[in-house]
Amino acid sequence: MPSVIIAALSMAVIFLAARTYMSGLSEPSSAQRESYRLGTVVRLTVWGADKALLDRALDDSMAEITRLESLLSVNIATSDVSKINANSGRVVAVSPETKEVVALAIKNAEKTNGAFDPTIGSLVRLWGIGTKNARVPSDSEIDAARALVDYRRVFLYEKGGKSYVAVGRGQSLDLGGIAKGWIADRIDALLKERGVKSAIVDLGGNIYALGESPKGREWKLGLQHPQKPRGEYFAVVDAVDISVVTSGAYERYFEKDGVRYHHILDPSTGRPAQSDLISVSVVSKKSADADALCTALFVMGLDRSAVFLKRHPDIQAVLVKGGNNAVFITPDLKGCFELTDGTMALEVLK
Amino acid sequence: MKRCLRKGDFILSVLFVILLAVWLFMRSADTGSDELSADIIQDGKVIRSIKLKPGMPPQEFTVERDGGWNRIRVEGEMIAVVDANCPDKYCVRRGWLKEAGSSVVCAPHRLEIRISGKSGVDGVTY
Numbered sequence: 001m002p003s004v005i006i007a008a009l010s011m012a013v014i015f016l017a018a019r020t021y022m023s024g025l026s027e028p029s030s031a032q033r034e035s036y037r038l039g040t041v042v043r044l045t046v047w048g049a050d051k052a053l054l055d056r057a058l059d060d061s062m063a064e065i066t067r068l069e070s071l072l073s074v075n076i077a078t079s080d081v082s083k084i085n086a087n088s089g090r091v092v093a094v095s096p097e098t099k100e101v102v103a104l105a106i107k108n109a110e111k112t113n114g115a116f117d118p119t120i121g122s123l124v125r126l127w128g129i130g131t132k133n134a135r136v137p138s139d140s141e142i143d144a145a146r147a148l149v150d151y152r153r154v155f156l157y158e159k160g161g162k163s164y165v166a167v168g169r170g171q172s173l174d175l176g177g178i179a180k181g182w183i184a185d186r187i188d189a190l191l192k193e194r195g196v197k198s199a200i201v202d203l204g205g206n207i208y209a210l211g212e213s214p215k216g217r218e219w220k221l222g223l224q225h226p227q228k229p230r231g232e233y234f235a236v237v238d239a240v241d242i243s244v245v246t247s248g249a250y251e252r253y254f255e256k257d258g259v260r261y262h263h264i265l266d267p268s269t270g271r272p273a274q275s276d277l278i279s280v281s282v283v284s285k286k287s288a289d290a291d292a293l294c295t296a297l298f299v300m301g302l303d304r305s306a307v308f309l310k311r312h313p314d315i316q317a318v319l320v321k322g323g324n325n326a327v328f329i330t331p332d333l334k335g336c337f338e339l340t341d342g343t344m345a346l347e348v349l350k
Numbered sequence: 351m352k353r354c355l356r357k358g359d360f361i362l363s364v365l366f367v368i369l370l371a372v373w374l375f376m377r378s379a380d381t382g383s384d385e386l387s388a389d390i391i392q393d394g395k396v397i398r399s400i401k402l403k404p405g406m407p408p409q410e411f412t413v414e415r416d417g418g419w420n421r422i423r424v425e426g427e428m429i430a431v432v433d434a435n436c437p438d439k440y441c442v443r444r445g446w447l448k449e450a451g452s453s454v455v456c457a458p459h460r461l462e463i464r465i466s467g468k469s470g471v472d473g474v475t476y
Contacts, residue, residue, distance in 0.1 A: 035394040036460045041453075132437030205476035213472060222451070224476035229444055231452030231465070233474050246475040254438065281475060340470075 028198075028214050033058045037065050038180055039075065040204025046191065047198040047214040057194040061187050065203075068186065071098050072179045074121065074172075080165075081173050085121060089169030091155075099156055099163035104288055105178045109151035112296035112308070117267040121172025122148040129263040129272075134254040136261065146270035148172065181245060181291025184208040188243075188287070205246060208287050209239040218336075225341065226250050226279040226320055234344060235318065235327065238336040243287035247294040248279040266299050273299045276322055280305070283316040283333065293317075302328070306349055320344075386450060386467040388429045390422065393460050402427045402465065418459040429463060431456065 031054040032045045044061055046054045071080045071094075080098035105118035122145040128134045137145070153168035167173055175182075180203045187201050188208045199210040200219065209219035218240045222233030226248050237244055249262035249272075266273040280298045284290040293315060297305040302321055309317055309330050318337065319328040325344045329337055339346050390398040392415060408425045410432070420441060421433040428448050431441040434456060441456035450467035451474060 033394070034391065036457070039457060041394075041455055041462055130438060130440075134438070200473050202473055205474070207473045207475050209472070219473070220471040222471035222474040224474055229447055229452055230454060230476055231447070231474055232449055233471060236471055244475045248476070251476060252438075252440070 029054065030214070031055055031058055033062050035062060035065075037062075038069055038073070038183070038203060039176075040180075041202075042204065043200075043202040044187070045200045045202075046196050048196060050195075053195060057191055057196050060194070061190055061201075064186065064190055065183060068097060068179075068183050071095050072101060072175050072183075074124075074174050074176070081175060084165050084167055085172045088167050088171050091164045091166040094163050094165050096163045099158070099165055101175055101179060101182050101288075102154065102156055102165050102173070104182065105175060105292065106151055106154055106156075108178065108289065108292035108296070111312075112293065112300070114151065114267055115299040115304075116177060116292045116296035117149055117151045118173055118175055118178065119149050119151050119154060119167060119171050120177075120265060120267055121174035122146075122170070123265050123267070123270050124174050124176070125172065127261070127263075127265065127272075129254060129261060130252040134261075136256050142270040146267070149267045149270070177295045178288055178292045180204060180206045181243065181286075182288035184243060184287035184291075205251075206243070206287060206291060207245070208243045210241060212240050222340075223281050223318060224248065224250075224279070226325075234320070234339065234341040236338045236340055237281075237283060237318070237333070238338075239283070242283060242285060243290050244281055244283050245287060245290040245294050246279060246281040247298045249273075249275070249298075250278070264295060264298050273301075275299060275301045277302055277305070277319050278322040278325075279318075279320040281318040283318075289315075309349060386427055386465055388424070388447070389462075389464050389466055391462040391464065400424055400429070402429065413459075413461060415459050415461070420456055420459055420461055422463065429465070430454075431463070434459070 028047050028049055029051045030047045034043045042065060044058055048054050070076055073079050074081050080094040084092045109117050126137050126141060126145045148171050155166045157164055184201050184203050184206055188210055191199050191210055197211045198214050201208040207221055213219050218238040221237045221239050221244050223235045224246055225232045225234040252263035253260050262272045264273050275298050277298055280294045282290040282294040297317060305319055309315055316330045316333050327339060327344050327346045328349050330349050386402040388400045388402055389396045404426045406426055410423045413420050419435055420431050423430055423432045428446040430446045434442055436456050436458040441454050444454040447454060447465050450465050451469035453462055453464040455462045
């Protein structure tokens with residue numbers, strides 16, 4: 001009889017101890033906020049021991065995203081970017097944040113020799129891809145809009161502690177190719193400042209993986225499969241304190257007379273990029289760079305991208321070629337990249 | 351002789367207990383993770399959650415917001431937007447969602463459908 005009691009008691013103790021240990025170990029509390037911002041779904045998820053701290057950090061992050069969107073969005077009439085565009089050819093006083101993003105955009109435009117160009121606004125508006133005004137413009141319309149795309153005509157300076165930006169007459173800034181990444185970097189910094197050690201910042205598929213997973217390992221980030229519904233991936237990247245951004249022709253497009261027109265415009269032709277790539281992902285400590293560069297690599301196509309990546313060994317990328325779905329990765333991704341679609345072939349770039 | 355038996359008895363019961371505890375623990379740690387469900391999210395809030403189970407009768411319903419509507423159909427373990435009055439009908443073209451982590455967004459109507467359940471990754475970039 002005593003052995004039965006001892007048995008029952010020890011069972012209860014072992015069971016409870018194991019549960020408590022495991023829940024303390026693998027299940028810290030988490031909190032999440034989701035909203036429509038930046039023209040997409042923004043989802044922030046944080047993990048940690050202090051639920052109140054997590055909630056405060058999330059509320060502040062969402063407020064910061066809303067504030068930055070109100071400065072950088074072309075779709076908000078009172079934004080800095082709208083003011084710059086409405087006053088093209090003249091100097092406009094802007095917030096320091098706007099100047100910082102424009103400066104970073106210009107830097108990436110120079111680095112990619114214009115394959116990424118933040119003055120692409122005139123072409124984006126003309127094509128209207130992703131809006132109800134989407135259409136195929138005439139050649140003369142395209143030529144006229146293309147003539148306005150030139151990042152070298154953007155001018156910025158600081159005076160008396162104030163920031164100023166000017167674009168050339170008729171030019172139109174569109175920071176859509178970098179703003180989400182730049183905001184992800186800001187949110188990463190804000191969350192860290194608030195003591196958050198583990199978070200996934202997902203700004204419409206631009207992901208910043210902060211710290212490591214609450215499971216005590218690196219984050220596993222899937223790369224969207226170019227031919228499958230959203231959420232289905234072809235490869236997994238292991239990430240710790242790193243951002244992964246993907247660009248693909250599958251994401252936004254319209255069809256006219258059997259031709260598909262996707263949303264990644266080539267600044268040099270004024271038309272959707274005739275790329276041999278169907279998906280590009282860039283892995284970087286800075287989400288803003290990842291954002292701008294994945295658009296640029298898509299526009300460049302495989303051969304030019306391979307040359308560019310060789311010249312910039314600090315940039316890590318995953319390229320998927322159309323037709324045969326061949327996957328190319330930069331050498332440093334070996335060891336933290338796993339191809340999960342068995343029908344695709346993997347090649348490491350030299 | 352009697353003492354010996356009692357000792358063996360004790361060791362056996364402790365062993366049995368440990369095994370039972372481990373089994374119970376494994377069971378309880380594993381509950382509720384394999385079942386798929388679809389969350390219908392409007393303006394960032396879950397307005398409806400639907401269990402996706404094989405063999406369930408198909409159902410269709412409409413979600414509205416400021417004059418915009420999306421017709422959603424559920425068949426067994428799949429869910430899709432089958433019609434909508436948004437300009438690009440991007441959500442309709444997405445087709446059927448089947449796997450945990452999959453989602454479709456109708457940005458003009460601020461609507462998202464996401465399948466939750468056990469996913470192999472912590473996030474998917476697109």
